[in-house]
Amino acid sequence: MSLRLHRIQRFVLSVLLFSSLVCVSCKSSEKITREVDPTVEAYSIDEDKAIDRLSEAIQHKTVSLEDTTEIVYDQYDDFIAFLEKRYPHLHQKVEKQRIGKYSVLYKWEGNESNLKPAMLIGHYDVVPVSSGSDTLWTYSPYKGAVDEGFVWGRGTLDDKSGIMSIMEAGEYLAEQNFNPDRTIYVALHHDEEVGGVRGAQRIAEHLQDKGVELAYLVDEGLPIAEEIIENVEVPLAMIGIASKGSVNIELAYNQDGGHSSMPPRSSVIGTLSNAVNRIERKPMKASYRGLIVETFDPLIPYMTYTQRLAFNNTWLFRRIIKNKLSNNPATNAALRTTAAKTIFEAGFKENVLPVEGRVIINFRIHPNDTVEDVVEYVRDRIRNDRINIQVLDRARNSSPVSSTKAMPYKMLKRTIEESFGEVLVSPSLFIAASDARHFHDLTSNIYRFRPIRARHEDRSRIHGIDERISTENYIEMIRFQIRLIENGAAEL
Ligand SMILES: [Zn+2]
Known part of the structure; x- marks a missing residue:
């Protein structure tokens, strides 16, 4: 049966490949005609000043470190004071509270206590x-340079563009004497x-103690991705309705050491390398079903002819689609539990055989899998009882999935469409982790979205070198946040 299916697949694929070679109009000509809502364009923002304030925010070195004794907390205090100084109207409207010493909670009381x-x-x-x-940065990372149409740093x-755009929106609305219906x-x-x-x-604990139940929560998340699928230019704004879990697994191996002049056939380094190699050769199972299908669904009309045929006939082409998506690290991460080998330690001297070694693998867990599934997969792949497998602290499964039928999701989708015009919006799996995970007991409507336009080449800038945002995009973000507060503060 499977052989027959493969033959059919091969046949249909050859026809498709042939047709794509001869078809001159196979590139999609579909265009989105939606434009930015005129009322969003009409917000009168002092763009230069907003960009200066973002630049100033970058200049505060609020750097997080695992070793908290190394953190320069004066920078954090200065940053909080800077916000108070730059956003005076907002600070007059809200209650402000510092929690955990350096985190800040603002409460903007709404008019309607029933919301x-x-x-x-x-x-x-x-x-x-x-x-x-x-030294590899084009502009020093904490200079806050504004050049070539970007703010760099x-x-x-x-996520400073994220929080600064919220503050800009709050200040703008406070200045207009806006009063929210619901508390924000x-x-x-x-x-x-x-x-x-x-x-x-x-x-989250503080709000729970006060008995607060949230209508919804919006956190940083997935960007507005351009060309997420090859040859499809239409930007896709992805709303993260779930996030992956995470587990660090340590593989440890011991054996007798000795002098490097008489090495045994197998070694600590060789054994652990072999285990890692076996995991790399066969990753955990990918699945093109459920949420990921919904993610790409709106893009189908904008795909090339051959892509459309494949994505419209997943019963036949699921395997091909999976292979194609697996080749791109971003889409691969949305398909399966991934394994990142992050630490490998063995040996300390060039002429001494190590007696012990360890590898740490960081797995990001897809909603289809659990921590237990990952452990079972590792055991099954390495097939070596002498390697000790240990689950390290802070393991967690993927988050609950928020509904796309809920009014807050619909409101967020509409806000994105009104603010960015020519974009498609779809629900998606957030492949990283963020602070939203601490709020699951306060609401089931958690959405993760980063109103930033990103192409493939921008991915490495997050946590990497030459992190930057275009000034044009930053102004769009502010407009989006204003609209989000306006739409989201009203009854849904
Ligand atoms: Zn972040």
């Missing part, structure tokens, strides 16, 4: 610039990059 509050969250801590790499993508909480966290235990987790 559940909304919450917008983000983080102002940033990852460090790895030592020696600062650590945090411009993750805004939380700016200070330790997202190291797990959020002192910031987001404490804020």
Whole structure:
């Protein structure tokens, strides 16, 4: 049966490949005709001043480190004071509270006490610039340079543009004397990059203690991706309705050491390398079903002829689609549980055989799998009882899935369409982790979205070198946040 199917697949594929060679109009000509809502375009934003304030935010070195004794907390205090100074109208309207010392919770009281509050969250801590790499940046990472149509520096993508655009929107609306119907909480966290235990987790606990139930929460998340599928230019704004889990697994191996002049046939390094190699050769199972199908669904009319045929006939082409998507690290991560080999330690001297070694693999768990499935997969792949497999701290399964039928999702989708015009919107799996995970007990409507336009080449800038955001995109973000507060503060 499977042989017959393969033959059919091969036949149909040859026809498709042939037709794509001869078809001159196989490139999709579909265009989105939607435009930015005129009322969103009409917000009168002082663009230069907003960009200066983002630049100033980048200049505060609010760097998160695992070793908290190394953190320069004066920079955090200065940053919080800077926000108060630059956004005076907003600060007059809201109650402000510091929680976990450096995270800030703002509460903008709504007029209608029967409406559940909304919450917008983000983080102002940033990852460090790895030592020696600062010279590779076009502009120094904490200079906040504004040049070539971009603001450059650590945090411009993750996540200072996110929180600064929320503050800009709040200031704009406060100045217009806007009063929300529902209460709006805004939380700016200070330790997202190291797990959020002192910031987001404490804020979530604080709200729970007060008996707060949220209507919805919006956090940083997936971008507006351009060309996420080859040859499809239409931007896809992805709303993360679930996020992956994570587990670190340590493989440890011991054996007798000795002098390097008489090495045994097998070694600690060879055994562990072989185990890693076996895991790399056969990753965990990919699946092109469920959420990922919904993610790409709106793109289908904009695909090339051959792509359309494949995506419209997944019963026949699922395997081909999976292989194609697996070749791109971003789409591969949405298809399956991934394994990143992050630490490998063995040996300390060039002429001494190591007696022990260890590898740490960071798995990001797809909703189809669990921590137990990952452990079973590792055991099954390495097939070596002498390698000790250990699950390290902080393992967690993927998050619950938020509904796309809920009114807050529909409101967010509409807001994206009104603010960005020519974009498609779809639900998606957030492949990273963020502070939203601390809020699952406060609402089942958690959405993760980053209103930033990103192409393939921009992916490495997050946590990487030459992080930057275009000034044009930053102004779009502010317009989006204003509209989000306006739409989201009303009854849904
Ligand atoms: Zn982030």
